[in-house]
Amino acid sequence: MIAKALFFLLVVLSVAFLLSSLRRREGVFEFPTLFAGAFLFSIVPQLINHVFYPGRLPAKVYEDHGVEYGLIMCILCLVAGIASYRGTPRVRRETTLWRIDVDRLFRAGVALYLVGTFGALKLAALSGGLREQFTEGGHYALEWSGAPVIWSYVSKLLPFGLLLCLNSVLIRGSLWKWTVVVLMTLYPLAVIVFLGRRAMVFRLALIVFISVWFQRRWTPPRWLCLTGMALGGMCIILAPSYRTYANQTGDIRGALRQADMQSAVEKYAMGERGEGIENLIIGIPARLSYLSFSWGSGFWNGMIAYWVPGQIVGYRLKQGLMLRIGAGDDEVFWKYCGLGFAPGGAFSTGPYSAFREFGFFGCLLFFMMGRFYRWLWHLAAKRRSLGAQVFYVSFALAVPMAVVTSVLLAFDLLLLSVVAVVPALWLIRERQPTLVPCPPVSDPYMRWPQSLRRCTRPSPFH
Numbered sequence: 533m534i535a536k537a538l539f540f541l542l543v544v545l546s547v548a549f550l551l552s553s554l555r556r557r558e559g560v561f562e563f564p565t566l567f568a569g570a571f572l573f574s575i576v577p578q579l580i581n582h583v584f585y586p587g588r589l590p591a592k593v594y595e596d597h598g599v600e601y602g603l604i605m606c607i608l609c610l611v612a613g614i615a616s617y618r619g620t621p622r623v624r625r626e627t628t629l630w631r632i633d634v635d636r637l638f639r640a641g642v643a644l645y646l647v648g649t650f651g652a653l654k655l656a657a658l659s660g661g662l663r664e665q666f667t668e669g670g671h672y673a674l675e676w677s678g679a680p681v682i683w684s685y686v687s688k689l690l691p692f693g694l695l696l697c698l699n700s701v702l703i704r705g706s707l708w709k710w711t712v713v714v715l716m717t718l719y720p721l722a723v724i725v726f727l728g729r730r731a732m733v734f735r736l737a738l739i740v741f742i743s744v745w746f747q748r749r750w751t752p753p754r755w756l757c758l759t760g761m762a763l764g765g766m767c768i769i770l771a772p773s774y775r776t777y778a779n780q781t782g783d784i785r786g787a788l789r790q791a792d793m794q795s796a797v798e799k800y801a802m803g804e805r806g807e808g809i810e811n812l813i814i815g816i817p818a819r820l821s822y823l824s825f826s827w828g829s830g831f832w833n834g835m836i837a838y839w840v841p842g843q844i845v846g847y848r849l850k851q852g853l854m855l856r857i858g859a860g861d862d863e864v865f866w867k868y869c870g871l872g873f874a875p876g877g878a879f880s881t882g883p884y885s886a887f888r889e890f891g892f893f894g895c896l897l898f899f900m901m902g903r904f905y906r907w908l909w910h911l912a913a914k915r916r917s918l919g920a921q922v923f924y925v926s927f928a929l930a931v932p933m934a935v936v937t938s939v940l941l942a943f944d945l946l947l948l949s950v951v952a953v954v955p956a957l958w959l960i961r962e963r964q965p966t967l968v969p970c971p972p973v974s975d976p977y978m979r980w981p982q983s984l985r986r987c988t989r990p991s992p993f994h
Contacts, residue, residue, distance in 0.1 A: 538603035539576075539583045545607065546572040549614050558913060560757045561742045563905035563931055567613050567898075569761045570935035575606055575881065578809035589814060590869040596817035602809070605816060605883045608895035609935075616902030621910050632918045636960035638700035638709060644952060645693025645716055651686025652719060658683070666726035682841055685948070690719060691732075692952040695739050695925055699918070702747035731929070734764065738928040746912065746921040808937075812884035815861060818868035819888065822859070826889045829855035834940045835947065858888075885938040897939055905931070919957050926953050 549568035553559040581588065582599050589598070658680055659665040694716045701709045723732045737760070744750050752760070819825060833854050842850040861880070865871045886894030908927065911920035926949040934942035 534597075535583050535586075535599045535603060538600060538607065539579060542571070542579075542603060542607050542610065543576055545610055546576065549610070554754050554757065557751045558745060560751060560754070561738075561745055561928070562909060563617055563902055564614055565757075566928065566931040567902070567935065568610065569764075570882075570932040571606065571610050573761055573764060574932075574936045575809065575883070578881075579603065579606075582809070582813055589810065590871065592869045593814055593817060596821070598813040598817045601816040601820070602812040602883070605812065605887050605892065605895070608892060609883045609886060609898045612895040613898035613902045616899040617906045619906070621903075621907040631962045632922075632957060633960055633962055634700050634704045634918075637918075637922075638697050640956040640960050641693045641696030641698075641700060642712070643693070644689050644696060644956060648687050648690025648693055649719070651683045651688075652690060655680060655683040655687055666722055679843065681838070682843070685838065688948060689952050691735055691739065692926060692949070692956075694720070695743065695922065696953075696956065698739065698743050699747060699922055699925075702743060703918075731933070734932060735929045739925055742925045742928055743921075746925070808881045808884075811861065811880045812887070814865055814869065814871065815880075815884050816887055818864045819891075821868055822864060824859045824864055825891055826858040828889055829857040830885070830889050830940050831943055834944055838944055839947070861888075880938050882933075882935040882937065882939050882942070885940055889939075894939075898934070901931075901934060901942075919961075922953060922957065923949070 546568045549564055550572060553562055553564040553568070556562075559565055579599075579602070583603075586594050586599065593599075653662075656662045656665040694713070697709070697713050697716060701713055717736070720732050720736050723729050724736070741752065751757075836850060836853045840850050840853065880888065882898075883894075886897045888894070890896070905924075905927070908920060908924050911917045912924040927946060930942040930945045930949075933945060
C-alpha cells in the first residue's frame with residue numbers, strides 16, 4: 533500500500549512539474565521539462581511492474597522495502613532538481629561579455645565536424661568499414677577498450693560541429709552554408725536509422741529545436757511537445773529490439789515492421805524488459821545493509837576511465853589512478869541477495885547512481901544540476917549570450933541522461949562539451965570587448981585617472 537501511494541505521488545509530481553513548465557512557450561526547452569519528462573516517460577513505466585506485480589526479484593528485496601526506498605529516492609531527486617530551479621540567479625549586470633564572430637563560429641563548427649568525422653571513420657575501419665558498421669552491426673561487435681574507446685570519443689565531436697554551424701546559419705545563413713549543415717546531418721541520421729542509437733535521436737532533436745528557439749524564437753505547439761516526449765519514451769522501449777533485428781539482418785524495413793509496440797510496452801511494464809530500475813530497487817537496501825558508498829569516487833574513476841588513454845600511459849598506471857572506495861554493484865548484490873548483477877539492464881538509472889555515491893544525500897547532485905542550468909538559461913535566454921546559448925544546447929542532453937542512465941555519464945558528457953566548445957569559443961571570440969560604464973570618479977576606491985579605467989571582465993560566454 534505504501535509503495536502504491538509513493539508511486540502515485542511520483543506520478544503526480546512529475547505531471548505537475550511538467551505541465552507547470554509548459555505554461556511558458558520556452559518552457560519546453562528548460563531544465564524542469566526535460567527533467568520531469570525523463571522521470572514521467574522513463575522511470576515511471578519501469579516501476580509499474582515492481583509496484584503492482586511484485587515478486588520477480590528475490591524475496592529479501594521486498595522484505596527490506598526495496599521498492600519503497602527506490603520510490604523515495606526518485607521523489608527526493610525529482611523535488612531537489614525542480615526546487616533548485618526556482619528564482620533568478622545572481623549575475624553581475626556590469627560584467628563585460630565577449631562577443632562571438634558568427635562567421636568564425638561556422639568555421640569552428642566545420643573544423644570540429646571534420647575532426648569528429650575522422651574519428652568516426654577510424655572507428656568504422658575497426659569494424660571493417662562504414663558498410664559493415666551500419667549494415668552488419670560491426671560497431672557493437674568491438675571490444676570496447678583501447679582504440680575503439682579513443683576513436684568513439686573523437687567521433688563524439690561531430691554533433692558539436694553541427695551545433696556550431698547550425699547556430700551560425702540561423703543567425704546569418706546562405707544557400708551554401710545551409711547545404712553544408714544539411715550534409716552534416718547525414719551521419720547522425722545514419723547512426724539513428726542503422727544503429728538505432730536513442731541518444732543520437734534525442735541529441736539531434738535538442739540541437740535543432742533549442743537552436744531554432746534561441747535564434748528564431750520559434751517553439752512547436754505544446755500538444756506536439758507532449759506527443760514528442762511520449763514518442764521519446766516509446767523510442768526508449770522499442771529501440772533495443774529494433775537495433776537487434778536491424779544489426780542481425782540489415783533489413784531496416786523488416787525491423788520497422790516487426791516492432792510490436794503493444795507487446796514491447798507490456799514486456800516493459802511487466803519487467804521482462806527494463807532499462808535498469810532493478811539496480812535501484814536492489815541497490816538501495818543492499819548498500820544500506822553494508823553501508824557501502826563511493827563518496828564521489830565514481831566521478832573521478834569515470835574521468836580516469838574515459839579520459840586517460842591506457843594505450844599511451846599504460847594500463848597499470850591507469851588502474852593505479854583509480855580510487856577504491858566502496859564495493860562494486862556485483863559484489864554488493866551477491867552478498868545481499870545472491871545476484872551477480874541486476875537482471876533488468878546495464879544502466880543504473882540516475883537516482884541509483886546518485887545513491888551509490890552519497891546515499892539519500894545524492895539527491896543534492898540534482899539540486900546542484902538544477903542551479904547550474906538555471907544560471908546557464910539566464911545567460912542564454914535573458915542576457916541573449918550566444919556563447920551561453922551554444923553551451924546550453926550542448927549540455928541539454930545531459931538532463932534526461934542524468935535521470936535515465938546515470939549521473940556519472942551525464943557528468944562525462946558535460947566534460948566532453950566543455951572540452952569541445954570552450955576552446956572553440958575562446959579562439960573565435962572578438963578581440964575587443966564592449967566596455968560598460970565605469971563607477972563614478974567620486975568612488976573612493978577608483979583613484980586612478982578616468983582614461984585608464986577599463987571596467988571589463990573577459991568571459992567566453994558571449
